[in-house]
Amino acid sequence: MPLALLALAVGAFAIGTAEFVIMGLLPEVADGLGVDISSAGYLISAYALGVVVGAPLLTAAATRLPRKSVLILFMGLFALGNLGTVLSPTYEAVFASRVVAGLPHGAFFGAGALAAAQMAGPARQGRAVARMFLGLTVANVVGVPVGTLLGQELGWRAAFLVVTAIAALAAAGIAAFVPRLPRAGTGRLLSEVRALGRPQVVLGLLAGVFGFAGVFAVYSYISPMVTELAGIPERGVTVVLALFGIGMTLGSLVAGPLSDRALRPTVYGSMAALTVLLLAFTYTVHNPWTAMASVVALGAIGFGVTTPLQLLVMNKAGSAPTMASAANHSAFNLANAGGAWVGGLGISAGLGLTSPAALGAALTLVGLAIALTAGALDRRNARTRRPQETTTDSTEPAATGTQQHPDTEEP
Structure with missing residues (x-):
């Protein structure tokens, strides 16, 4: 179970970094896309929109799928959304990619929290869920400051390229270490x-x-x-x-x-x-x-x-x-x-x-x-x-x- 929780935490780390690193790179994003700061700030709202809409929709679409498969799919979609941010040439395309990257955010955390609790058993559910969320907190200590510095030195797209790589690593870790879990609930x-x-x-x-x-x-x-x-x-x-x-x-x-x-x-x-x-x-x-x-x-x-x-x-x-x-x-x-x-x-x-x-x-x-x-x-x-x-x-x-x-x- 420790490696399985680590894989989930790495996914949480990638999501936390992607969500908050853009706040420290708004001037670079604005200059790179040829827009003003306020327009660049809407990219933060685009991600949040994806989170709010994607959590119920993706969860509904994946209700009958095995939880392990769902976690891999959600993390893969998150990686693709961030890769789209790296490759998008225009502001409008970057905006759309941020919405896509935000879609699996809530769905991944929802499924991941259930998986962590299932693996831990009734007496240690809180510890297991907290350890998964530890990846999100560490992102604010390490991922966001390092990503901001990287984006300032190598260009803002470099930060999201690294996030894409970490998300791919998390998906691979989930595939390798998270066990097949019995479906919790009716499906x-x-x-x-x-x-x-x-x-x-x-x-x-x-x-x-x-x-x-x-x-x-x-x-x-x-x-x-x-x-x-x-x-x-x-x-x-x-x-x-x-x-x-x-x-x-x-x-x-x-x-x-x-x-x-x-x-x-x-x-x-x-x-x-x-x-x-x-x-x-x-x-x-x-x-x-x-x-x-x-x-x-x-x-x-x-x-x-x-x-x-x-x-x-x-x-x-x-x-x-x-x-x-x-x-x-x-x-x-x-x-x-x-x-x-x-x-x-x-x-x-x-x-x-x-x-x-x-x-x-x-x-x-x-x-x-x-x-x-x-x-x-x-x-x-x-x-x-x-x-x-x-x-x-x-x-x-x-x-x-x-x-x-x-x-x-x-x-």
Whole structure:
């Protein structure tokens, strides 16, 4: 299993690098394609559009396919999309290639999280999913800074050529080391769609949208915040971004075991701590040392939200988890876009550069309220069914083909 998880993590590393490296290469991309910075910025939106649309569509198309084959196909499509970015001669072609590269993002993470949990078994699901996501966090520490430097020195297309090679390596690793897994769930599209509409799944997705939006309300504007408020020089922004990635990595290592031990409390604690941190950030950002420490904490606590929510949504989908697992990544990308939009509204309204942190705290607080509501509904339904000794849902296999987490019994 370690080599199988490593192959999945390498795929996550490639995806994380491709998603964020373009942010550091916008001037080079704009010059190379003969467009302005704002037009180059739309290429980021193109990728996000692909993620949101592709997660449910590709997952639906691949419902009946073996999970190992699906992972290879998704990573192959991702590699082709990035190769298209390297070879595309015009802005319009690059835009289309970014949409294609984004299509398998959420679907790969959704299928990969289920595969990791299946391989690990019920007692270590959180650790396995967190280890896969570790590739995404390491991408922010290593992949994005190195890719940015490579793109600045050799041309921006070189960064995406390297991403293509890493994606091909990940596909080969999955083919070699990931075992053939029994299909988790019914394999029927209608069942997957119905599971996606379960109240607890919907609440889990909404909690992710609002709970994680607070992170990107700040992260989207971290460069002007730390340079203008903390007095960190522009050349130090790369270090700040790397610190955020280090925090994400630490959060990934801690969130897995905590999720295995107590899933819902981990969700509550992460969101509550994130709310407090974002409020504190409005003060700590005025000093370079406290600002950098807060950025590490932002990455760690923010990522502490993602792993337990991923497991929660997977388990709440019962015997049809694939669509819900992929949709969770669409939810996180909506959080990225929504958080950046809300943070920008505060700045545009003249509320100052600390306003994204305050608004982000409000968003996360809404996410916490949704998560608490979902937990209360769970407890109420548990009390209702306890005298009956059995329910229809209690006979369903868990999201990963194993026993459900005790903190997330299906109502």
